[in-house]
Amino acid sequence: MLRSLHRWPGLMAALLLVVLALSGAALSVFPAIEAVQTPAQAEAGLSVAILATRIRTVHPGVEQIRRAPSGAITAYWFEGGTPGAAVIDPATGAGVGSADASPVERWLKNLHRSLFLDDTGRIVMAAGAAAMLVLSLSGLSLLARRTGGWRKVLARLKGPLAGRLHVEIARISVTGLLLSSLTALWMTASTFGFVPQGAGPPSMPAVSGQTGVPLSDMPALRDTPVWALRDLTFPAPDDPTDAHALKTAEGEGYLDQGTGQLVAWTDAGMWEKVDETIYMLHTGRGAAALGLILGLMALGVPVMAGTGVWMWVAGRRLRPRLRGTVATGQADTVLLVGSEGGSTWGFAATLQAALNTAGLRVHVAPMQAFAPDRYGRAKRIVVLAATYGDGVAPASAKGFLDRLAALPGAPAIPLAVLGFGDRSFPAFCGYAHEVAMMARDKGWPMLLPLGTVDRQSPQDFARWGRDFGAAIGVPLELNHQPSAPASVALTLISRRDYGAKVQAPTAILRFALPRRPLWQRLTGRGLAGFAAGDLLAILPEGSLIPRFYSLASGHRDGFAEICVSRLPGGLCSAQLLDLAPGDTVRGFIRTNRDFRPTRGRAPVILIGAGTGIGPLAGFARENTAHRPMHLWFGARHPDSDLLYGDEMAAWQADGRLATVTTAFSRTAKRAYVQDALRHDSARIAQLIKDGAQVLVCGGRGMAAGVAEALTDILAPQGLTPAILKAKGRYAEDVY
Amino acid sequence: MKTLLAALALSTALVAPGLALARPVTLTTTMSAYGGDGAYLAIYVTDAQGAYQGSLWMAGTKSKYYEHLSDWYRATAGNTAEINGITGASVGAGRELTITLDLADALFDAGYVLHIDAAVEDMRDSPSEIVVPLTSAGAGQATPGRRYIASFAYAM
Numbered sequence: 001m002l003r004s005l006h007r008w009p010g011l012m013a014a015l016l017l018v019v020l021a022l023s024g025a026a027l028s029v030f031p032a033i034e035a036v037q038t039p040a041q042a043e044a045g046l047s048v049a050i051l052a053t054r055i056r057t058v059h060p061g062v063e064q065i066r067r068a069p070s071g072a073i074t075a076y077w078f079e080g081g082t083p084g085a086a087v088i089d090p091a092t093g094a095g096v097g098s099a100d101a102s103p104v105e106r107w108l109k110n111l112h113r114s115l116f117l118d119d120t121g122r123i124v125m126a127a128g129a130a131a132m133l134v135l136s137l138s139g140l141s142l143l144a145r146r147t148g149g150w151r152k153v154l155a156r157l158k159g160p161l162a163g164r165l166h167v168e169i170a171r172i173s174v175t176g177l178l179l180s181s182l183t184a185l186w187m188t189a190s191t192f193g194f195v196p197q198g199a200g201p202p203s204m205p206a207v208s209g210q211t212g213v214p215l216s217d218m219p220a221l222r223d224t225p226v227w228a229l230r231d232l233t234f235p236a237p238d239d240p241t242d243a244h245a246l247k248t249a250e251g252e253g254y255l256d257q258g259t260g261q262l263v264a265w266t267d268a269g270m271w272e273k274v275d276e277t278i279y280m281l282h283t284g285r286g287a288a289a290l291g292l293i294l295g296l297m298a299l300g301v302p303v304m305a306g307t308g309v310w311m312w313v314a315g316r317r318l319r320p321r322l323r324g325t326v327a328t329g330q331a332d333t334v335l336l337v338g339s340e341g342g343s344t345w346g347f348a349a350t351l352q353a354a355l356n357t358a359g360l361r362v363h364v365a366p367m368q369a370f371a372p373d374r375y376g377r378a379k380r381i382v383v384l385a386a387t388y389g390d391g392v393a394p395a396s397a398k399g400f401l402d403r404l405a406a407l408p409g410a411p412a413i414p415l416a417v418l419g420f421g422d423r424s425f426p427a428f429c430g431y432a433h434e435v436a437m438m439a440r441d442k443g444w445p446m447l448l449p450l451g452t453v454d455r456q457s458p459q460d461f462a463r464w465g466r467d468f469g470a471a472i473g474v475p476l477e478l479n480h481q482p483s484a485p486a487s488v489a490l491t492l493i494s495r496r497d498y499g500a501k502v503q504a505p506t507a508i509l510r511f512a513l514p515r516r517p518l519w520q521r522l523t524g525r526g527l528a529g530f531a532a533g534d535l536l537a538i539l540p541e542g543s544l545i546p547r548f549y550s551l552a553s554g555h556r557d558g559f560a561e562i563c564v565s566r567l568p569g570g571l572c573s574a575q576l577l578d579l580a581p582g583d584t585v586r587g588f589i590r591t592n593r594d595f596r597p598t599r600g601r602a603p604v605i606l607i608g609a610g611t612g613i614g615p616l617a618g619f620a621r622e623n624t625a626h627r628p629m630h631l632w633f634g635a636r637h638p639d640s641d642l643l644y645g646d647e648m649a650a651w652q653a654d655g656r657l658a659t660v661t662t663a664f665s666r667t668a669k670r671a672y673v674q675d676a677l678r679h680d681s682a683r684i685a686q687l688i689k690d691g692a693q694v695l696v697c698g699g700r701g702m703a704a705g706v707a708e709a710l711t712d713i714l715a716p717q718g719l720t721p722a723i724l725k726a727k728g729r730y731a732e733d734v735y
Numbered sequence: 736m737k738t739l740l741a742a743l744a745l746s747t748a749l750v751a752p753g754l755a756l757a758r759p760v761t762l763t764t765t766m767s768a769y770g771g772d773g774a775y776l777a778i779y780v781t782d783a784q785g786a787y788q789g790s791l792w793m794a795g796t797k798s799k800y801y802e803h804l805s806d807w808y809r810a811t812a813g814n815t816a817e818i819n820g821i822t823g824a825s826v827g828a829g830r831e832l833t834i835t836l837d838l839a840d841a842l843f844d845a846g847y848v849l850h851i852d853a854a855v856e857d858m859r860d861s862p863s864e865i866v867v868p869l870t871s872a873g874a875g876q877a878t879p880g881r882r883y884i885a886s887f888a889y890a891m
Contacts, residue, residue, distance in 0.1 A: 064859050076859035083882045085859060100770060101857050110772070118824075119796075191797060200802050204809040233805065233860065241785070245805065 002145070003395045006138040011312060013131035014305040020128050021301030023112035024180065028284055028295025030105050031070055035288040038072040039089040039096055046090060048229050048246075049221035054093025056215065059084070067229040069279070069286030074099045090226060122188055129184035132301075136178045139170050145392055156728040161593065162314070166307040169300040176297030183282035190275055198272035201245065201252050202264040209240045210258020218260040224248050324356055329376045331363030334413075338367040338385035338397030338431065343456055344420050348384050350480040354465070358474045367397035370404070372411040380447060380472060381413050386420040387431040394431065401438060410444035416471070418451040418464055423734070428452070447471045458546065481546075487539050487586040488514050492579045493559060499641035502666055506565040506611060506641055507577055508552070511587075513559060530555050530589045532618025533596040533695075533733065536562050539586045540572035547572040548590060550697060550733055552614035554622055560587075561618070563611035563643055595695065595733045601627055603658070603692040605684065607706050609634035609673045610641070612698030615733060617644045619695070626655040630687065632680070634673030634702065636666040673698075674705040681713040688714060694724060697733040707732075757837040760891050762791070764832040764851065764865075767885040771855040773825030774883050775800055776832065777807035777818075780869070783846035787811065791849070792834050793818040795825040803854035806862035828883075843869050843891075853883040 048065075051073070056062050061079035065088075068074065075095070076085045086095025114121030144150045154171065189195045215221055221232075221244075228249040235242030235257050243263065244255035253265030284291015328334075333355055337348045352362045363375075367383065375381065386394040393400065417439065419432025427433075429452045436450040448471045451464035458480050469476030490511040499506040530536075531554040537546035549562040564576045579585065597604050597619055606616040606629060613633055623629050631648070635641045642648075642662065651657040663669075663676035677684060688694075696706050707721045714720060724730035766774060775795030780788045787810035795801075798815050802808045811817045826832045851865035861882040867873065869889070877886040 078881060083859070103770065106772065190799065193798060197799055200813055201805075201808070203812050236863070 002138055002141055006135060006142055007312060009131040009134050009138075010305070010308050013128055013135075014309055016124070016128040017132060017135075018302045018305050019115070020112065020125060020132070021298040023108050025295040025298040027105065027108050027112055028291045028298070030102070031284040031286075031291045032288040034068075034070045034072055034285075037097060038070055038087070039091070043091070046226045047222050048224040048226055048232060049216045049218060051090050051093070051226050051229075052215045052221060052232060054090070055088055056093075058093045058095075063234050065229070065232045067226065067231075069276075070288065071227070071286075073226070073229075119192075122191065126185060126188040129181040129188070132177055132181035133185070136174050136181065140174060143167060143170065145388065155726065162307040162310045166304055166311065169303050169307075173297035173300035173304075176294045177301070179281060180294055180298065183278045186278050187282055190278075195275075196271045198269045198275070199266050201247075202254070202266045204243070205254060205264040207241060207243050207254075207256050207263060208258035210256075211235075211240050213256075213258060213260040218244070218255050220246060220253075220255055220262045324362075325352065325364045326361045328363050328365070328371070328374045331361050331375070332377055332379045333360050333362045334375050334378045334381045335362060335364045336367045336370055336381065336383045336400075337364065338383070338394045338400065338435075340386050340388045340394035340396075344384050344386045344394070347420065347453070347456075347461060347480055350461075350478055351382070351384070351465070354476050354478055355474070358476065360474070367400040370400050372407070372413070375411075375413060378413050381411065381415050382468070383415065383417045383432075383435055384420065385417065385429075385432040385435055387427065387429055392431065397431070401434065404435075404438055404442065407442070410439065410442035412445070414445040414447045415439055416447040416451075416468055418453065418461075418468075420453045420456065423454050423732075428454070487537075487546075487588045489584045490514065490560065490587050491584045492581050494581055495579065498643055499565065499636070501640040502636040504565055504610075504636060504641060505577055506563065506643065508561060508563050508614075508643060509576060509579065510553075511560045511562075511585075513555065530560070530591070531596060532622055533615040534592050535590040536560055537588050537590050538572055538576065539588075540575050543571060546588070548735075550592075550595075550612075550615040550735075551589075552618040552621075554618065557618075557621065561614070563614035565611050592733065595697075595731045597623075597627070597629075597695065598693055598728060603628040603630065603687050603690055605687055605692050605694045606631045606633075607673060607677065607694065607696045607698075608632075609698040609702045611643070612696075612702070612733070613643045615697050616695065617647065620651050620657050621647070623651075623656040628658040629656070630659045630661075630683075630692075631657055632661045632663070632673050632676050634663045634665065634671075634676070634698075637664055638662070638667070640666075672705060673702065674709040677706065677709045677713065684710070684713050685717065688717065688719065688724075692729070694721075694730045695733075696731070698735075700734050703732050703734045756840050758840060758891055759835050760838045760889055761833060761835045762849075762887070762889050764826070764887045765885045766826050766828055766830050766832075766883055767880070768829045769855065769858070769883050771828060771858050773827045773855075775804060775825050775854045776884075777801070777804040777850075777852040778834075779807055779810070779850055779852075780842065781810070781848050781850060783848065785848075788847065790817045790821065791836060792832075793822045794832055796822055800854065800856075803860045804852035804862065805860055806850060807852045843871050845869075849889070851880070851884065851887060853880070855883060 052065060055065060055075045059075060059077040059079065061077040062075050063078055064076040066074045073088045073090055074085060075088050076083065076099070078084070085099035087097035087099055088094065089096045110116050113125055115124060117124065140153070143153050186195065224246070230249065231245070231247040233245040235244060240257065243257060246253060246255055249268065251265055251267040254263050255261070256263045280286040281290070284294060335348050335352060337344055339345050348364055352364055355362045367385065372381075385397060388394045417432055417436045419429030421429035421432070432450060432452070436446075439446065448467055451467065453460040453464065461480050462478050465476045465478030492509060493512050494510045496508045497505070498508075530551060532551055534551050535548040536551050537548050539546050549564060551560060552563060553559055553561040564573050566577050567573045576585065595615065604619070604627065606619060608616045616631060616633070620629055620631065635643065638645070648657065648660050652660050661676050661680060663671040663673045665672055694710070696703050710721050714724075721730050762778065764776065764778075773795070776792070777790065778792040779790040782788055790807070790811070798813065801813050801815075847869045849865070849867050849869055850863050853861040853864045859882065861880075864880045864882060864884050865878055865887045867878045867887065871891070874889055874891045877888045879886050
C-alpha cells in the first residue's frame with residue numbers, strides 16, 4: 001500500500017514534477033539577485049515620510065511607492081504624459097534600476113505556476129505539488145521501514161546505485177520539498193479563494209476637502225519605518241475628495257490630504273500575515289538564502305524522478321510473466337511469493353516451471369493473498385520470502401504474519417520456507433526466519449528446514465531445489481539465472497601457479513578484456529566499468545549456473561584477474577585450472593559495490609586468506625595515491641602458496657601497502673591470520689581509532705575467526721564488527 | 736464578441752424598463768504591449784460628480800486581486816455582487832477586449848462617465864486609467880489610456 005502510494009503518483013507525476021522543480025530552482029535565483037542589487041538602506045529607522053518626500057522631490061508626479069519583501073523600493077510616477085517607474089535608492093529618492101520584472105522570470109513563473117494554461121494549468125501544477133507532498137511523506141515512511149525505524153532514517157544505505165542515489169538525495173531534499181509543496185498548495189488555495197482572505201482596505205471615508213499638507217506633517221507616515229511599508233498610493237492630482245492610501249505590515253488605511261490625519265484604518269488580519277509568510281517561504285522573496293536552499297533541494301527532483309523510474313523499470317523487468325498458473329482450488333502446490341523489488345518473482349517462476357515440468361499443478365500468488373482454506377487440493381505450500389531492510393516484510397507479503405497469527409490452528413498442508421537475503425545485512429533472511437518461527441510455534445508441519453539464498457545466488461537456490469525435490473519425492477534441478485546478463489568470451493593471457501607442494505593447487509588467472517563494439521560502450525554493456533572487489537561470474541562448460549570469483553583488478557588495469565583454487569569435485573574450478581593461455585571461458589561482471597575502500601584518506605585494514613587475497617591485492621594495486629593500507633594475509637606456506645608474494649614486496653616498497661603481515665598455517669609456528677591479528681591487537685586498535693575501514697575476504701570459517709578476534713580487540717573501545725558494519729567501516733566478501 | 740442582454744448591474748433608475756429604450760453598445764478596449772501578465776480591468780459608470788452608478792464588466796476572475804482596481808474597489812467595497820454575471824478573463828498585453836451590451840438610452844448625454852481601472856501583477860495599479868463621458872457625439876472616438884490601455888472606444 002505504502003509502496004503503491006509512492007510508486008504510482010511518482011510515475012504519473014514524474015515529468016510534471018521535473019518541470020515544477022527545474023522552473024522552481026531557476027526562479028529561486030531571482031530573489032538572491034534582487035537582494036544583491038537592492039540598494040542597502042543605510043539609515044536605520046528611516047521613516048516613510050522622509051522617503052516619500054525624497055522621492056517626490058525627484059519625481060513630483062509620483063503616484064505610488066511600493067516596498068517588496070526583498071526590501072527593494074519601487075516608485076511609479078506619471079510625468080509629461082508618460083508613466084515611469086524605477087527601483088529607488090532610499091538615501092536619495094532617485095531611481096537606480098529598472099522596475100520591470102525580467103521577461104525570463106515572468107516566463108519561468110508562468111511555467112512554474114500554470115504551464116501557461118491559466119487556471120487549468122494552476123490546478124495541474126497544484127496536483128503536482130500534492131503529488132510531491134504524497135511522495136515526500138510516503139517516501140519518508142518507506143525509508144523508515146527500510147532502515148528499521150524513524151530513528152534510523154539517516155543510517156547508511158546498501159543496495160544498487162539507483163536506489164541509494166534516490167534515497168540519499170531524498171534525505172537531503174525532503175524537508176525543502178515538503179515545505180515547497182505545502183506552501184504551493186496553500187498559495188493555490190488562496191488564489192482560488194479557498195482560504196480566508198484579509199478584510200481588505202477600509203471603506204473610503206469622508207475627507208476634509210482640503211489639500212496640500214506636506215508629507216512630513218502626516219503623523220502616520222512619520223511613525224512608519226520604511227521596513228514596515230508595503231504600499232503608499234498618492235491621491236489623484238486635483239481631486240480633493242481623494243486621500244493617500246497607506247498599507248503597512250500592520251494594516252491599511254487613508255490619510256487626509258488637508259489635515260494629514262489618518263481618517264480610516266483596518267489592522268492586518270491573521271490571514272494576511274499567514275499569506276505573507278507563506279509567500280515568503282515559497283518564493284524566497286524576503287528570504288533569499290532560504291530560497292536558494294529550496295532551489296538547490298528542488299534540483300534533486302529530476303534525479304529522483306530518473307532513478308525512481310529506473311528502479312520501477314528494473315523491478316518490472318525482473319518480474320517475469322507467470323505462465324501456466326492454475327486456480328487456487330485446483331493446485332497441488334501453492335507458491336506464495338514475498339518480493340520487494342521483484343527478483344523473488346523470478347525465482348518463483350523458475351521453481352514453477354520446474355514443478356510444471358515434473359507434472360505438478362502450481363498456483364503462484366503473492367504472500368498477501370494467503371488463504372489456506374481455499375487450497376482444497378494442495379499437498380504443499382511453498383513460501384519464497386525476501387526481506388526488506390532490517391528484517392521487515394517485503395511489499396507483496398504485507399499482512400501475511402497477521403493473517404497466519406489470526407488462524408485458529410496451523411494449516412494441515414505441509415510447508416516449505418525459502419528466504420532470500422543478503423548476508424551483509426545484520427538480519428539475513430530476517431523475515432523468512434520470522435515466518436518459519438511463527439509456523440513452528442503454530443505447529444505447522446514443515447517439509448524441510450528453512451532454506452536461504454544469499455544475494456540471489458543460483459547455487460543456493462539450486463541446492464535448496466534438490467533438498468525440496470527430495471522432500472516431495474520429485475527430482476528438481478533449478479537453473480535460475482537471475483538477471484541473465486549476456487556473457488562474453490574471456491581469453492586467458494597468463495597464469496601463475498601456487499600450492500602444488502601443499503596439495504592445494506591455486507592459480508592467479510589473468511584474462512584479456514574483450515574489445516567492446518561501440519554500441520556496447522554506448523549502452524554500457526559488455527565487460528566494462530568493473531573495479532577490484534567486483535565479481536567475475538564464470539559460466540563453466542556444461543552448466544548454466546555461474547560461479548562467482550572476486551576480481552583482483554579493475555578495468556583500468558586492462559585485464560581481469562582472479563584467484564582460483566581447486567575445490568574437491570568443483571566443476572568450475574577444475575575447468576579454470578585446466579586453462580592454458582589462449583583458451584577461453586565465458587563470463588560476465590556482477591558489481592559488488594559494498595566491498596571496496598570508501599573514499600578518503602582514512603587507513604584501510606585488509607584481511608584475507610588463501611584466494612581471498614585477490615580483491616585485496618587489487619585494492620593495493622589501485623592504491624597509487626598511497627593511502628595507508630595495511631594487509632594481514634594468511635596462507636599455508638611461504639614457499640608454496642604466498643599469492644602475490646613478489647608484488648607485495650614491490651607494493652610495500654613504493655608505498656601502495658603501508659605494512660604487510662603474514663601468517664602461515666603449515667610452518668612450525670602454525671598461525672592463522674586471526675592469530676596475527678591478535679598479535680597485532682594494539683596496532684589494529686590504533687588504526688580503528690584513526691578511522692580505519694576493515695575489508696575481509698576469504699572463506700566463511702576464516703571470516704568468523706577474524707570477526708571473533710576483532711570483537712576482542714575492539715571491545716575496549718566499545719566497538720564491535722557489527723557497529724563498524726552499520727557505519728560502513730567493515731565489509732566482508734565471504735565464500 | 737460577448738453579448739449581454741440587459742444583464743446590467745446598473746442601478747435601476749438607469750436601466751431602461753424595456754428593451755425599446757435600450758440600444759446595443761460595443762465597448763472596445765485595446766491593451767498596449769506593457770510587458771506583463773494579463774491585466775485586470777473594471778469597467779463601470781459614475782455620475783458627473785464621480786458617484787458610482789454600476790459596473791459594466793470585470794475582466795479577471797480572482798476577487799483577491801480586485802483591491803488593486805482601487806477606484807472601483809473603493810466605490811463598491813469589493814462587493815462581487817456588483818459584477819455577478821458580467822465577469823470574464825483578464826486581458827493580455829496587446830490584446831483587445833470587445834463587449835457588446837444593451838445600454839439604456841438614458842445613460843447617454845446625461846453626464847454619466849465611463850471609467851476603466853486597470854491593474855497588472857507586480858506592476859503599478861492604474862485606477863481610472865480611462866475616464867470618458869458617455870455622449871452620442873463621443874461614440875466611435877478613441878481615447879488613449881495612461882499605462883496599460885492603448886485605446887478605448889464605444890460604438891452604438
